[in-house]
Amino acid sequence: MEITEAKQQFVNTWGALGTQWGINKTMAQMHALLLVQTEALTQDEIMETLQISRGNVNMNVRELVSWGLVQRQTKRGERKEYFIAEKDMWKVATLIISERKKRELDPIIKLIGQLQDVENTGNAEEIKAFKKMIKDIQKLGSQADKILHTITKAEENWVGSKLMKLIK
Amino acid sequence: MEITEAKQQFVNTWGALGTQWGINKTMAQMHALLLVQTEALTQDEIMETLQISRGNVNMNVRELVSWGLVQRQTKRGERKEYFIAEKDMWKVATLIISERKKRELDPIIKLIGQLQDVENTGNAEEIKAFKKMIKDIQKLGSQADKILHTITKAEENWVGSKLMKLIK
């Protein structure tokens, strides 16, 4: 396969996959594009390449920056802003994991916290079952929380050695 | 808080959260409802409780069954089908993890596989960078794959003891 073709396929497929995992197509495509690009790109170059509007680029670039996946750059003497993606894939992975933890796990933990204390009035069996469920979810949630926290704070090497040794 | 109120809040919030992590509101609400319900429910009871149409219940119940989160039950002498949720939260968690792995990680691994062999024609630096990126993603992907596979196949206790000990 030719490099240009490979890059194009990467951008397109990454975009399509994006929708599978809850982020919008454009954001995923832009991320992919910036990943395969050695040099930083301007808004206009992104618009041009992906054939999307200025507003769309602006919105999604801000989102990518807020995830920490992309950085703004200004070249001295130029007023234009350039965008460049974090290329260290381990960092990319941990950024994505912690962002998703924030969106997906933390709210569950919060909810469960609120449902802790249920009065003991009513069907005893029913209450017992409910409390057990809440407790089980809480236990899982806090385990998941610890695991994800550890992974995102860890050195890549820790996962490669210690964790993978346990897994294997 | 009163039990009925707690259950209601659980169903509503779980539904709202569902949309955050890419599954539709109704499916999440139905799952929550069946989780807090000790007894199995019929389509009609679900329709009634969540105020949704028969078609909607049918569609989403099938999805829940396909995830393995809900089972169909028939009571002898009755023609109606009853639905009951898997109550073991560890199983619930592993089912969700493996379903999401299938939807989110496996396609990435597949894509990367396809982009392995890029010809060496063109800018050498560019090709080198691209190949490195692919290789890095592949490494992460296969690590994640192993970790998730191990967790979903593990006993709950293994996570609680061995894994958590490593995590500290």
Added chain:
DNA sequence: ACGGCGTTTCAATACTTACTGAAAGTTTAG
């Protein structure tokens, strides 16, 4: 303090996804 260059915002619109409800299908009992 004006003009040019670049960025941001946001209402209108297009696109995508979820839901309804009625019709068709299936199963069982008599």
Added chain:
DNA sequence: CTAAACTTTCAGTAAGTATTGAAACGCCGT
């Protein structure tokens, strides 16, 4: 075989999300 009881399908519609494009904004050099 027919009817009743129940489930499934699916075209039409509603609801929700993403995108556009034009106007407003901000910054800098002169």
